[in-house]
Amino acid sequence: MKIHGKTWKFGDSITTDHICPGRYFHLRTNLPELAKHTLEDARSDYAPNVKKGDIIVAGRNFGMGSSREHAPVVIKLSGASAVLAKSFARIFYRNSINIGLPVIICDTDKIEDGDTITIDFETGKIVNETNGLILNFPPIPPVMMKILSEGGLVDYIRKHDGLKI
Amino acid sequence: MGQTMSEMILGRKIGRSVTSGEILVTDVDYVFAHDASGPLTLNQLETLSIEKPIHPERTILILDHAVPSPNKETANNQQLLRKWARKTGSRLSEAGEGICHQILAEDYASPGQIILGTDSHTVTAGAIGAFATGMGATDIAVAMGLGKTWLRVPETIKIEVEGMLLKGVYAKDLILSIIGLIGSEGANYKALEYTGGTISNMRVDERLTLSNMAIEAGAKVGLVPTDESTRMYLQSRGRENQFQKITPDDDAEYEDVKEIEAGKIEPTIALPDDVDKVKPVREVTGTEIQEVFIGSCTNGRIQDLHIAARIMKGKHVNSGLRLIVTPASRETLITGLQDGTIQTLIQAGASVTPPGCGVCFGALGGVPADGENILTTSNRNFKGRTGNPLAKTYLASPATAAVTALTGVVTDPRDYI
Numbered sequence: 001m002k003i004h005g006k007t008w009k010f011g012d013s014i015t016t017d018h019i020c021p022g023r024y025f026h027l028r029t030n031l032p033e034l035a036k037h038t039l040e041d042a043r044s045d046y047a048p049n050v051k052k053g054d055i056i057v058a059g060r061n062f063g064m065g066s067s068r069e070h071a072p073v074v075i076k077l078s079g080a081s082a083v084l085a086k087s088f089a090r091i092f093y094r095n096s097i098n099i100g101l102p103v104i105i106c107d108t109d110k111i112e113d114g115d116t117i118t119i120d121f122e123t124g125k126i127v128n129e130t131n132g133l134i135l136n137f138p139p140i141p142p143v144m145m146k147i148l149s150e151g152g153l154v155d156y157i158r159k160h161d162g163l164k165i
Numbered sequence: 166m167g168q169t170m171s172e173m174i175l176g177r178k179i180g181r182s183v184t185s186g187e188i189l190v191t192d193v194d195y196v197f198a199h200d201a202s203g204p205l206t207l208n209q210l211e212t213l214s215i216e217k218p219i220h221p222e223r224t225i226l227i228l229d230h231a232v233p234s235p236n237k238e239t240a241n242n243q244q245l246l247r248k249w250a251r252k253t254g255s256r257l258s259e260a261g262e263g264i265c266h267q268i269l270a271e272d273y274a275s276p277g278q279i280i281l282g283t284d285s286h287t288v289t290a291g292a293i294g295a296f297a298t299g300m301g302a303t304d305i306a307v308a309m310g311l312g313k314t315w316l317r318v319p320e321t322i323k324i325e326v327e328g329m330l331l332k333g334v335y336a337k338d339l340i341l342s343i344i345g346l347i348g349s350e351g352a353n354y355k356a357l358e359y360t361g362g363t364i365s366n367m368r369v370d371e372r373l374t375l376s377n378m379a380i381e382a383g384a385k386v387g388l389v390p391t392d393e394s395t396r397m398y399l400q401s402r403g404r405e406n407q408f409q410k411i412t413p414d415d416d417a418e419y420e421d422v423k424e425i426e427a428g429k430i431e432p433t434i435a436l437p438d439d440v441d442k443v444k445p446v447r448e449v450t451g452t453e454i455q456e457v458f459i460g461s462c463t464n465g466r467i468q469d470l471h472i473a474a475r476i477m478k479g480k481h482v483n484s485g486l487r488l489i490v491t492p493a494s495r496e497t498l499i500t501g502l503q504d505g506t507i508q509t510l511i512q513a514g515a516s517v518t519p520p521g522c523g524v525c526f527g528a529l530g531g532v533p534a535d536g537e538n539i540l541t542t543s544n545r546n547f548k549g550r551t552g553n554p555l556a557k558t559y560l561a562s563p564a565t566a567a568v569t570a571l572t573g574v575v576t577d578p579r580d581y582i
Contacts, residue, residue, distance in 0.1 A: 013349065017527075017547040019432055021554070022201075025528035026233055026238035029204045030246075041549045061350040064383065066203060067285040069205055069301030089383055090354050091285055095301035143188055143315070153303050154212050163307060165190055165315045 001121040001149075002079050003102065005053040010042055016066040016092065017044040020074050022163035028070060035077035052079040055119070057111045059085065064090025072096040082119060084108055084126070084137075092099035097144045100152035107138040167245040167359065167414025170388040171356045174277055174296045174411060179194050183552040185320045185373040185418070189362075194278035194295075196308040197225040200232070200239070201526070202283035202301070209306035217253035218309040224255040228267060232260035239528075263494025265521045266290070266462040266496040269297070271494060275407035276391045276401060280307050285380045286462050286544065292372035292391035292504050293398070294391035294411045296527045297340055299380065319356040319385045320420040322347065323413075329357035329429035333579035335472070336371035337542065337562035339363075339425075340378045345443035346423060348532040354385035355420065358413060364389060365428040369398040370468045375508055377463045378544050426443045432539075432577055438548045446565055446577045454540045454559070455571040457482075458524040459492030459515075460550075461543035464563050467492075467500045475566040475582060482514035483573030489531045490515045491523035514570075527552030540575065542566050 020034065027034040030134055040057075056075065058097035060085040061071040063071060070123045071082045072095050075083065082102040096103040106120060108125060111117060115130035119137075140148060157163060169174065169185070176183045178191050196218075198206040203226055211515065218224040226246045234240040243260065265282060266289035274280060276294030280287060283305045290297035300314070309312045323393045325341055328346035330336075344351075357379045364372065379387025389395075390412040399405050417511075432446040442449050459465070459473050482488045490510050492498040498520055499509040507517055524531035525543035532552030533539045539551055539558050546558035561569070564578035569579075 015547040017545070017549050021549045022527040023532070023552045025201065025526075026236050026242075028201065029238070041554045043424060048230065055429070055525075061353070061383070064349060064428055065285065065545060067283055067287075067299035067301050068202055069283075069303060072301075073205070087350060089350070091299055091387060094304065098301060098303040129331060142526065153211060153307060157213060157311075163190055163311055163313050163315060165188060 002054065003119040005055040005081055005114050005117065006051070007057045007111055007113060007115045007117060008046055008050065009111070010056065010058040013064060014042050014062050015064050016068050016071040019063065019071040019148050020068060031073060031077055033069060035074040038074040038078040047078060047105065050079050053081045054079060055117060056080050057108050058059065059108060062088050067091045069095045069099065072099050072101045074159040076101045097148050098153040099149060102148060104137050106135050106148050110135055114118045166418060167416035169230045169356065169417045169419065170358055170390065170411055170413050171296060171319050171386060173319055173413070174518055175316065175318055175410060177277060178279055183318050185318050186313060188317050190313055190315050191279055192312055193281055193308045193314055195225065195273050195280045196305060197221050197227055197269070198283040198305055199227045199229050200243050200246060201230040204242045205302035205319045206223060206283055207245065209334050210310055212308055212546045213306060213379045215310035219256055219312040221254040222256070223252055224309050226255055227251040227256060227258040227265040228260040229264045229317065230522045232519065235529055248299055261341065261495060261519050262379065262463045264522055266377065267466070267493040271402060271496060273565040276395065276411050277402060280294045281305060281314060286377055288379045288384065288387045289373055289377040289462055291376035291379065291387040292369060292389045293395060293546050294389065296386055298385050319354060321356040321358050323358050323359040323419045323422045324425065325422060326359065326425045326427050327361045328363060329436060330363065332429045333432055333564060333582055334430050335562045336367060336374040337434040339427070339430050340375045340431050341435055341443050341560065344378060344381050344441050347382050349381060349439060349441040350383045352379065355384055357382065357438055359387065360387050365392060368388045368396040368468065369394055370466045374463055382546060431580060432562065432565050434565065434575065435546055437546050437557040437559065440546060440560065446561065446575060447569055450577055453538060454486060454569050454573065454575060455537040455540040456487045456531065457566050458531060458539060458541040458543065459563055459566050460490050460523045462493060463544040464542035465491055465493030465497065467497045469563040470497070470501050470506045470510065472563045474506040476511035476564060476567040477571065480513055482570045486570060488515040488570045489518060489524055491518045491522045494520050524551055539571050540566055
């Protein structure tokens with residue numbers, strides 16, 4: 001699997017409140033509308049301008065805070081194809097895999113806002129086509145990679161007829 | 166080799182010895198969803214073609230995040246959960262009964278259980294010796310439908326606290342200090358175990374405050390060894406028969422051990438916009454505050470309201486400030502009404518609202534205005550958390566909150582008690 005796209009750069013400690021603010025609680029069953037506010041409190045220019053296939057790049061502990069699955073859901077609905085960060089909060093990481101959003105841990109200092117990159121899951125390499133640098137990333141843990149490869153936990157369970165990990 | 170509490174609980178549950186790092190599938194004792202993530206959970210169940218939970222009597226729908234409902238969208242979402250609970254025979258905790266974590270502590274959680282909820286603060290029940298953790302809607306839908314979940318047995322950081330907390334210093338100050346020490350991702354993918362003499366001497370309500378905020382360091386669970394206090398608490402809740410002793414082995418293997426002297430902890434405050442940005446209250450005294458919130462799953466229990474009422478009795482909130490008090494549960498509210506606590510707080514100028522998450526979550530009343538500072542006893546101060554990204558949120562103990570409400574500026578409670 002390869003993912004190619006333009007990046008949106010964010011800083012450290014992007015919380016689930018930045019990604020999906022609690023004040024839009026009433027929109028939680030109207031996901032397309034909720035997605036219009038994705039990452040609004042971190043970068044208000046993201047949601048109106050993000051293009052399908054773009055890639056979110058951030059610093060440490062991306063997705064800290066709430067267990068709201070709406071956070072990765074709106075990121076996916078906004079059009080982003082993957083999230084790269086130096087580290088992820090535990091629940092956000094698991095939720096992302098469960099809904100089929102690739103999340104990758106790497107040294108994001110080598111990627112700037114607006115760079116074009118290609119992520120190759122087979123080789124574990126990210127090619128930054130803007131600055132020519134190549135970054136390695138550790139594989140997603142095997143159980144989670146299996147879930148991600150099936151498109152998420154719901155599809156995994158349907159295919160394997162239960163929670164057979 | 167000895168076992169940590171996580172290894173012990175998960176091992177007993179699946180009937181064999183387990184070690185940190187391994188992945189297992191386990192049965193789940195209780196699974197709950199609230200009005201913030203319940204609709205998405207039901208949606209995932211529908212996608213899985215699962216009509217009802219495998220154990221309706223162990224499945225709980227809890228309306229707490231925006232109650233009473235402030236608009237038609239929220240009302241309709243809550244109605245969806247009510248109808249589903251009725252249709253499937255699942256349990257329902259109606260709007261006004263209380264915050265999910267307080268309801269779990271009062272009525273359900275017992276040592277050795279596996280508890281999952283659609284809320285990161287599900288870790289609260291670790292104070293009663295339950296392996297309780299928050300998950301997203303899809304994992305919760307699977308746990309409801311199949312009665313199972315998969316888990317990685319976490320490595321453990323032992324937090325060993327010895328000595329007496331000084332006057333004016335509370336469990337909240339201790340946990341804020343711990344988070345400041347290990348950082349907001351210091352326990353990512355790991356368990357915290359709170360041990361030592363200070364913890365043994367704490368009441369269960371204080372332990373609930375500690376476990377509640379384990380997630381603010383990224384932890385999967387925040388466990389407290391069970392003891393006589395746990396047994397007494399369960400007895401007071403009518404489920405003494407659920408007590409079991411769970412204490413880590415002396416030779417358990419820890420990833421890290423943090424030793425803390427309780428006597429060195431001061432009244433502590435988390436500054437905007439991160440929970441690990443902590444300082445002694447005395448270093449930020451004088452900061453103007455326009456709103457104080459006493460409530461939440463961290464510090465909305467009756468003992469917290471008692472602390473505030475003792476400080477505020479016969480006094481009045483500063484004229485430049487609003488005080489909102491939200492009891493964590495209906496039972497908290499009733500006790501506070503019966504013992505005069507609520508009257509004391511109202512006479513001091515508090516607006517007391519129905520039990521629920523209240524101001525903490527930013528989806529209901531009490532949203533601060535642009536440029537205002539709000540000091541709360543809750544657990545998160547992220548940008549926008551209390552409903553307005555242009556306001557700043559500070560976190561502190563009920564005592565610091567109460568004295569600050571009186572003075573209008575951040576104030577060290579030691580000067581007042």
